[in-house]
Amino acid sequence: xxxxxxxxxxxxxxxxSPEEAQALHAELLRRRGAGTLTPIAEIVPGDRTILLRSxxxxxxxxxxxxRWHVPALTADSGPLLEIPVVYDGADLRDVAALWGVxxxxxxxxxxxxxxxxxxxxxxxxxxxxxGLEEAYHVPRRSAPRTSVPAGSVALAGAYTGIxxxxxxxxxxxxxxxxxxxxDMEREPAALLTPGTRVRFVPRDPDPAPATAPxxxxxxxxxxxxxxx
Amino acid sequence: xxxxxxxxxxxxxxxxxxxxxxxxxxxxGVPRSGALDQPAHRLANRxxxxxxxxxTLETTLTGVSLRATRPVTVVxxxxxxxxxxxxxxxxxxxxxxxPAGAVLDVGAATTGLRSYVAISGGIAVEPVLGSxxxxxxxxxxxxxxxxxxxxxxxxVVGRPVHADTVHWHQPPRELVLPVLLGPRDxxxxxxxxxTLATARFSVSAHSNRIALRMEGPTxxxxxxxxxxxxxxxxxxxxxxxxxxxxxxxxxxxxxGGYPVIGVVPEHGLAAAAQAVPGLPVRFAPIRRR
Numbered sequence: 001x002x003x004x005x006x007x008x009x010x011x012x013x014x015x016x017s018p019e020e021a022q023a024l025h026a027e028l029l030r031r032r033g034a035g036t037l038t039p040i041a042e043i044v045p046g047d048r049t050i051l052l053r054s055x056x057x058x059x060x061x062x063x064x065x066x067r068w069h070v071p072a073l074t075a076d077s078g079p080l081l082e083i084p085v086v087y088d089g090a091d092l093r094d095v096a097a098l099w100g101v102x103x104x105x106x107x108x109x110x111x112x113x114x115x116x117x118x119x120x121x122x123x124x125x126x127x128x129x130x131g132l133e134e135a136y137h138v139p140r141r142s143a144p145r146t147s148v149p150a151g152s153v154a155l156a157g158a159y160t161g162i163x164x165x166x167x168x169x170x171x172x173x174x175x176x177x178x179x180x181x182x183d184m185e186r187e188p189a190a191l192l193t194p195g196t197r198v199r200f201v202p203r204d205p206d207p208a209p210a211t212a213p214x215x216x217x218x219x220x221x222x223x224x225x226x227x228x
Numbered sequence: 229x230x231x232x233x234x235x236x237x238x239x240x241x242x243x244x245x246x247x248x249x250x251x252x253x254x255x256x257g258v259p260r261s262g263a264l265d266q267p268a269h270r271l272a273n274r275x276x277x278x279x280x281x282x283x284t285l286e287t288t289l290t291g292v293s294l295r296a297t298r299p300v301t302v303v304x305x306x307x308x309x310x311x312x313x314x315x316x317x318x319x320x321x322x323x324x325x326x327p328a329g330a331v332l333d334v335g336a337a338t339t340g341l342r343s344y345v346a347i348s349g350g351i352a353v354e355p356v357l358g359s360x361x362x363x364x365x366x367x368x369x370x371x372x373x374x375x376x377x378x379x380x381x382x383x384v385v386g387r388p389v390h391a392d393t394v395h396w397h398q399p400p401r402e403l404v405l406p407v408l409l410g411p412r413d414x415x416x417x418x419x420x421x422x423t424l425a426t427a428r429f430s431v432s433a434h435s436n437r438i439a440l441r442m443e444g445p446t447x448x449x450x451x452x453x454x455x456x457x458x459x460x461x462x463x464x465x466x467x468x469x470x471x472x473x474x475x476x477x478x479x480x481x482x483x484g485g486y487p488v489i490g491v492v493p494e495h496g497l498a499a500a501a502q503a504v505p506g507l508p509v510r511f512a513p514i515r516r517r
Contacts, residue, residue: 004411005516007463007491012411042254044459046483051459053254120257121457121483124366128457184356190256 003065006051009058013050013065018118018130018158021048023073026195028052045119045194047128047158078116078195083162084203085111085153089173091141095155098138106174107202109136115160115198120190125164125182127192132158144170151176153200160200162192175200232298232381234347237331239373242288244362244437245351246344248281250369253357254482260462261363262478264437264501265342266494268306271394272346275303275323277386282350283360285373287343289504291334292373294345295326296381301348301388302326307340307399307502323388340399340502352382364437365479399502403431403509405475405492407465408516412455412487416467420447424473424489424511433505437479439466440500442509446471447489460484463492465511473511475500 001024002014015021025045031037038061041054055061087107089095096103115131132155140156145168148154152163154171161171164181181191192198236243246269249262263269263286270280285292291309303323304311311318312333318324326332334343353360353370362369373379413421429444447467460466460483464476468486475492477500490513492500503509 005408006411006461006488007408008493010461010491012458014411041251042459042461044254044482046458047456049456049458051461053459053461119457119459119483120255121481122257124253124257124368126257188256189357192256194255 001066003062006053009054011052011055011058011062013052015048015050018048019073020070021045021050022116022118022195024070025050026073026077027068027070029195047118075114076197078197080114080197080199081191082199082201083177083179085175085177085200086203086205087111087153087175088205089153089175091154091172092174095138095172095174099136110160110174111200111202115200117192117194117196117198118159119194120192122161123164123167125190125192126161127181127190127194127196128159128161129192129198130158131198132160134158138172140170141172144168148173149176151178151181153177231383232296232300232349234294234296234351234379234381236292236294236373236375236377236379238291238293238333239375239377240287240290240292240334243292243373244286244364245283245353245370245373245379246286246361247283247359249361249478250357250359250363254459254461257366257482258357258368259363259365259479259482261359261361261369263344263361264478265306265344265498267498268342268344268501269346271321272303272305272344273350275305275321275389275391275394276301276346276348277384277388278346278348278350279385282346282382283353284347285345285351287334287337287345289341290336291343292345293331293333295329295331296347297328298381299328300326300381302332303346303388304334304343305346305394306342306344307337309337309343310335321394323390341504342501347381348388349382349384352380361478363479365481399504400499401508403499403503403507405500405509405511406496407490407492407511407513409490409513410488410516413489413515415449415451415455415487416489417448417450420449420489421513423447425513427510429473429509429511431503431505431507431509435503435505437477439477439480440475440503442473442475444472444509447473449487451487455485455487457483457485460488461491463494463497464488465490465492477501
């Protein structure tokens with residue numbers, strides 16, 4: 001763990017791996033929930049860093065952090081979401097070629113592993129999810145699209161992401177979901193927050209018969225709350 | 229007095245609604261946003277008797293014209309500009325009584341870039357995630373204002389302050405930005421920090437509420453691998469692949485994939501908010517510990 005200075009009252013905690021960063025993030029949230037963490041305006045995870053913005057007592061926290069025992073993440077830490085996906089993305093064939101497998105096998109492999117929101121950025125509600133093995137990491141498209149439809153499920157580098165709204169984008173599109181990623185009427189507005197575990201569930205393109213969603217939950221999403 | 233509406237007669241080049249910003253949502257990708265020149269925004273609110281978190285108008289270069297459906301007290305701070313009420317000259321940085329229906333015109337900034345217009349009662353658009361600020365990066369909050377827009381006014385809670393003197397910094401002829409080095413100064417060649425400390429840069433015309441972009445020499449990197457995305461914040465001096473530093477402002481993204489060589493502390497950012505394109509810029513890097 002390296003503590004890098006950021007301005008006069010913030011710190012960037014730099015870790016050796018995304019797993020360590022996610023474990024420290026869970027520990028920070030646990031301590032904040034327990035009321036034992038000094039006030040920090042924003043706790044912003046990155047790929048293998050945590051940015052702590054506007055810390056009350058930055059020097060004290062700097063000393064304290066080095067003494068923390070941070071338990072490794074367990075497989076079941078964080079809430080689990082299932083997100084239905086129609087694997088009909090415009091780049092599914094290209095991704096299959098990059099992986100050296102069939103399109104059906106891309107669907108099988110992408111939906112058989114558990115993903116985890118490592119961090120957010122790019123747009124409100126846009127989550128960078130890790131979970132795919134390194135062999136399945138893919139480059140961005142050489143030419144970004146000027147508009148990617150909302151709900152597009154896409155791959156780039158180590159991550160799976162879902163575009164919360166139409167925007168330009170260079171990620172490889174593998175499917176679509178109709179689950180709203182960002183909904184101002186919902187609290188919190190973001191469906192995917194750092195630490196959330198995600199399973200993608202393949203779905204047929206034809207909409208299934210409508211079933212009433214549980215109160216406060218978007219249709220097609222099941223939530224299993226576990227202790228963090 | 230409560231209620232009433234504000235009508236935007238002339239929106240100018242870019243006028244937005246701003247308050248202190250949107251806090252606590254950076255982890256889901258929500259920028260801080262808020263007034264770029266925070267001291268000017270706070271001063272404007274104090275002078276008309278508003279709490280400092282009331283929403284004001286932030287103009288860009290060419291000012292704004294407006295009228296209200298009830299009598300209000302208004303004040304213009306930030307970039308100095310000619311102020312007129314129904315065509316008659318009125319004082320800048322001094323509370324002015326604006327009768328119902330009378331037009332307040334804030335002209336083009338004589339120096340600096342952004343003026344702030346506070347109206348007694350504040351602008352009472354519906355807050356989004358705790359803030360009324362327009363966020364031009366992510367599109368949260370009210371849209372940028374257009375001619376003919378009407379906005380709800382809030383309840384007057386305080387009395388205008390008739391200050392004898394107003395503490396105000398004239399926008400300088402050269403912008404000097406203190407930079408606390410880190411977190412990624414070790415990703416740059418030693419020469420890059422020397423260049424940052426000694427070279428003259430100038431404000432690029434491509435600057436906006438997201439970032440103050442620089443024209444000038446490039447900063448050479450010592451580490452050439454890709455930086456995994458990490459959290460960022462207003463004030464961060466990020467150096468993209470072209471080597472030209474970019475100073476992040478209030479609407480900046482919450483994470484980025486280019487190294488941040490240093491951070492301009494909050495108190496240095498108000499001057500950056502008033503920097504016009506072409507203004508000379510120097511950085512004053514400070515290394516700690």
